[in-house]
Structure formats: C-alpha cells, structure tokens
Amino acid sequence: MIRMALSYWLSGAAPIAWLLSFFLIACTVVLVVLNMQLNNWQVDFYNHLQQHSRSGFYHSLLQFVMICSVLVASTGWQTHFKMLLQIRWRQWLTDRYISLWLHNQNYYHMNFITNVVDNPDQRIEEDIQLFVTHSLELAVGLLRHLATLVVFSVVLWRLSGELTVSLIGTTIIIPGYLVWSALIYSTMGTLTTIKIGRPLMLQNNIQQSNEANFRYSLARLREYAECIALYKGELLEKSSLLKRFSNIVATYLAMSKTTRDITWVSAAYAQLSTVFAFLIASPRFFNDELQLGQLFEISGAYWYVNSALSYIIESFGKIAQWQAVTDRLQQFYTQLLKSQQQKLKTTAPSLGKPNVLMTKDLSVYSPSGHALIDKLTIEIAAGDRLLITGPSGCGKSTLLQTLAGIWPYFDGRLSLPSDDDVLFLPQKPYLPIDSLRNAVLYPHKHGKITDTTLKEALTICKLNILLQQLDREADWSKILSLGELQRLSLARAIIHQPKWLFLDETTSCIDTSMEAEVYQVLHEKLPTSSIISIGHRDTLKAHHRIILELNGSGGWHCIEPTHQRAIPSRLQRAK
Numbered sequence: 001m002i003r004m005a006l007s008y009w010l011s012g013a014a015p016i017a018w019l020l021s022f023f024l025i026a027c028t029v030v031l032v033v034l035n036m037q038l039n040n041w042q043v044d045f046y047n048h049l050q051q052h053s054r055s056g057f058y059h060s061l062l063q064f065v066m067i068c069s070v071l072v073a074s075t076g077w078q079t080h081f082k083m084l085l086q087i088r089w090r091q092w093l094t095d096r097y098i099s100l101w102l103h104n105q106n107y108y109h110m111n112f113i114t115n116v117v118d119n120p121d122q123r124i125e126e127d128i129q130l131f132v133t134h135s136l137e138l139a140v141g142l143l144r145h146l147a148t149l150v151v152f153s154v155v156l157w158r159l160s161g162e163l164t165v166s167l168i169g170t171t172i173i174i175p176g177y178l179v180w181s182a183l184i185y186s187t188m189g190t191l192t193t194i195k196i197g198r199p200l201m202l203q204n205n206i207q208q209s210n211e212a213n214f215r216y217s218l219a220r221l222r223e224y225a226e227c228i229a230l231y232k233g234e235l236l237e238k239s240s241l242l243k244r245f246s247n248i249v250a251t252y253l254a255m256s257k258t259t260r261d262i263t264w265v266s267a268a269y270a271q272l273s274t275v276f277a278f279l280i281a282s283p284r285f286f287n288d289e290l291q292l293g294q295l296f297e298i299s300g301a302y303w304y305v306n307s308a309l310s311y312i313i314e315s316f317g318k319i320a321q322w323q324a325v326t327d328r329l330q331q332f333y334t335q336l337l338k339s340q341q342q343k344l345k346t347t348a349p350s351l352g353k354p355n356v357l358m359t360k361d362l363s364v365y366s367p368s369g370h371a372l373i374d375k376l377t378i379e380i381a382a383g384d385r386l387l388i389t390g391p392s393g394c395g396k397s398t399l400l401q402t403l404a405g406i407w408p409y410f411d412g413r414l415s416l417p418s419d420d421d422v423l424f425l426p427q428k429p430y431l432p433i434d435s436l437r438n439a440v441l442y443p444h445k446h447g448k449i450t451d452t453t454l455k456e457a458l459t460i461c462k463l464n465i466l467l468q469q470l471d472r473e474a475d476w477s478k479i480l481s482l483g484e485l486q487r488l489s490l491a492r493a494i495i496h497q498p499k500w501l502f503l504d505e506t507t508s509c510i511d512t513s514m515e516a517e518v519y520q521v522l523h524e525k526l527p528t529s530s531i532i533s534i535g536h537r538d539t540l541k542a543h544h545r546i547i548l549e550l551n552g553s554g555g556w557h558c559i560e561p562t563h564q565r566a567i568p569s570r571l572q573r574a575k
Helices: 002-010 014-050 054-112 120-160 177-223 225-231 234-286 292-309 316-342 396-404 436-441 451-460 482-496 512-525 538-543
Strands: 162-167 170-175 356-365 371-381 385-389 410-415 422-425 500-504 530-534 546-550 556-560
Touching (some): 002 014, 002 054, 014 120, 014 292, 054 120, 054 316, 120 177, 120 292, 120 316, 170 177, 177 225, 177 234, 177 292, 177 316, 234 292, 234 316, 356 396, 371 396, 371 546, 371 556, 385 396, 385 538, 396 422, 396 500, 396 530, 436 451, 451 482, 482 512, 512 538
Parallel strands (some): 385 530, 385 546, 422 500, 500 530
Antiparallel strands (some): 162 170, 356 371, 356 410, 546 556
C-alpha cells in the first residue's frame, strides 16, 4: 500500500507532485533558517538590553520585524503548498482505489472472499483522507525537525565548548557536551513514550472499525426507516445502536488511559526541558564564560535540538492514528489484489453460438456447495420468451446472476449474447442520485435520446407525474414507491431497446392488469428481443412461450404452455 501511495510521484501526475513537493521543502528549509536567525538575533538583543543600548535595542527590533515578516509569509505559503499537495495526492489515491474496487466487479466479487474487509466506503472516503493528511504532516514535520537538528546541533556544538569531568582520578574532556546531553535526554524520553504508548496504535485501529460500524448502523436505520417504523422496532434498534456505541466507549476508555500515561511522560519531559538547558549551561555562565545573550542563545538552540530529537514523543498520537489508517488501507488494498489474482470463475467455456443463449450441463451451487440447479441444458433463440419460476430459494435469481456473469459457483458450459445487447432489470431497481433524465438512461447517457422519447416511455409506463421533472436531481429511490421504481426500470428497457432483456421479479410490485399492459408494450416495442423473466405469478405464463420450473433441490422441468408438452429436443431434463 505504501508503494502504491508513493507511486503518485512516479505517475502521470508526477510533474505537479514534484513541483509542489519542491516548494513545500523550500518553504520548510527557509523556516528553519529563519528560526536560526531569530535564535542568533537573541544574542545582540539581550546584550543590548544588558548594556542599556537604546540604539542597539531599536536596531534589533527592526531586524526582528524583517525576519518575522519573511517567516510569516513563508509559513502561509508552506500551508498553501501542503494543502494543494494533500488534495491532489488524495484525488489520485482515491481514483486508484475506486478504479481497483470497481475493476472487473471487485466490489461484488469481494463478498465471496473469506474474511471480507468491512466498510470499504469508509476506507475510501475517510481513511484515505486521514492517511494523506497525517502522512504529509508527519513527513513535513520530520523534514523540519531533521533540518532543525542539523542546523542547531552545529550552533549548540559551537556554543558548548568543552566539559571537563574528573572521574576516579581521570580527567575526561567532553566536546559538545550540550549536544550529547540533549541526545541522551531525548532518547530516554522517546523510549519511555514508545513503551507506554505502544498499545495506542492497536487501539486506534480498533476504534476506526468501531466508528465505521456504528456509522453504518445509523445509515441502515435511515435506509430502512419505513420498515422499522411499520415493525415498531425502535427499542431493538436503540439497543443495537447503543451496543455498537458501547464498543466505541470501551475502546475510547482504554485509549484515554494510554493517552493519560503518555501525557504524564510528555508533560514532565516538556516541563523539565524548559530549565534543563539553563541547568547544564549554568556552570559556564557563573564562571563568566558566557554572557546573558549567549545563555539565551544556548537555551534557544538547545530547545530546537531537543524538540527535533523529541519528535516521536510530540507526534506519538498522530503516528498511532496514521498507523491505524495505514493498516486498514493495507488490508483493503491486499484484498483488492487478492480478488483480482484469485480470478473468481464468472465465465464458462463458450458453446460458440452467437445471438443464442445456450447452456449445457450447467450446474449452479450456493456458496456452501448446495446444488441449486443440476445439469441444465437449454437453448433460447433470438426473439424467444422464457419464464423461470419455482418456489422461493430455488435458485431463480442465482441462475440469472450466473447468466449475467457475476455468480462464481457453477460449472458447465454457456453461450451468452454480447454484453452490449443485454439489459438486466433486478427486482429492486437501482437509480443514481442524478437528474431523472440520467436516472432513466442509466447506465448509459445517450445524447441522441430526445425528451420526446423519454416522455413517451414514461407515459407508456403510467408515470405521467414525472414528465415535468426530467431535470430535477434527487435520490429517486427514496422518492418513488417500489412499484413506480419498477415501472421506471421498464421505461428504461423501452428506451434502450436491448436485444436480450432479463427481468428478475421486475413486475412483482405491479398489479396484474398493469403487468399485462407492460408485457404487451414490451412485445410491441421490442418485437425481436428475447425476454427472460423470473416470477411467481401464474399470469406471467401467458406472456412467455417457454416455462422453466425449478424445484429447489437441483431438478428442473420445461414446458411450452401453448402446446402443454415438454420440449426434450431443445431442453433436456437433468438426470
């Protein structure tokens, strides 16, 4: 996943990425240099105060204004370039993840993988945003602190002089002792923080999942609001929501204890740091080896060096969050690759007959391996009308999914028409949140389809109330009833004129008289199209030439209602 994230700087967007990165690095380096100038400025400023030099005091103030002006401008530009790089990186990474998710219907096939990741939508929307934000903040912070460490270590080494220590009769001279003191002090603080705060990384990961599950439950409550209201299921829903929220609370309490311990260490560390530099530099000051301005310069340089060395301590909480979202994105990315590499079987060896739907010894199974349909052999020519019927759970919709090429649990041979000639209409139609015009035309946007054609199709399907709303953007799935949605999907079929039309309980929420009118219209508007329907109603048999009955235990039977006889020449019953 890290490799994929960093490949942004090797992609087609690399020139802009490198340009923004260069400006960001330049601003960061300028800020470090200006901080060094401010630290050096303290020497003359405090010396002028000690010497009561009024002219020197005002001259130092002028220098301060000039340095700060450039520093403020650089800070603003650094923020600007960081935000530009952040949104462009996030845009590129989101595009890659969405492309992988939708490629070869991974978003659907991942459901058949063991231990499927939860909430892929949240990982794409929130986790990528957090990953990019934290990555840039941590990277810029690391760059700033590394530059600061190099620059101010040189300054601190120069100001340190030599420390002479007598130990068991031996004199030891330690050059740059202030730098070594800062290194030892920060190392102790960092190791202590890592040891205490290690559980925070795992806790952040768990909390991300808890928050996503709670948000998903709230979204489902809104989606099924009508059903829950009819069932009077508020108490159970409340109990379920509070149970999921209790997981958030429990993890949060564990995080608060870990954070408390980290805060104790970091607060004690920070407070002691304020006097530590004065403490270790005081011997030279009291021996008149340092002036007051130099003492403050040492204090400032020590603070910058110590701050750079203490970067992990200061950023541990952010590092823990970054690690959590990185792990979640890594899991998602790994499963996307696994889905692609696994290449779930969704196609069968072709029988090589164009414009014909044909199966030979096709067996369809449930995910657990139960045979739903056993050795189905069938041939449907262009213009035929087939009805697939049988009891609930017998595999009707699963057979349709197999013919659509999205169900992986089957064996046998198939000959299917071209995807460009096929339209599937599921029982619960999908409509994008878009204008009504685009919703009806989905999944295509035909510029050649006129409003007259659209309105004619809506009128045929008795949706006159929508005729004046073609440009209205809305979530039509929430506005229209299921019956209206089904009629709208049938209007979609009339408009698209597919050569092969598959209807999965598409008229289940329409009364029988309307259903008869719909099929009559389909026969008139799609006279050469093949129609394969799934349904329970006996009234559907009058609109189809061939009936395929499934019994739920793998057996099947085909008849032609017009002649009331079996069709062994074209449809062989499974043995």
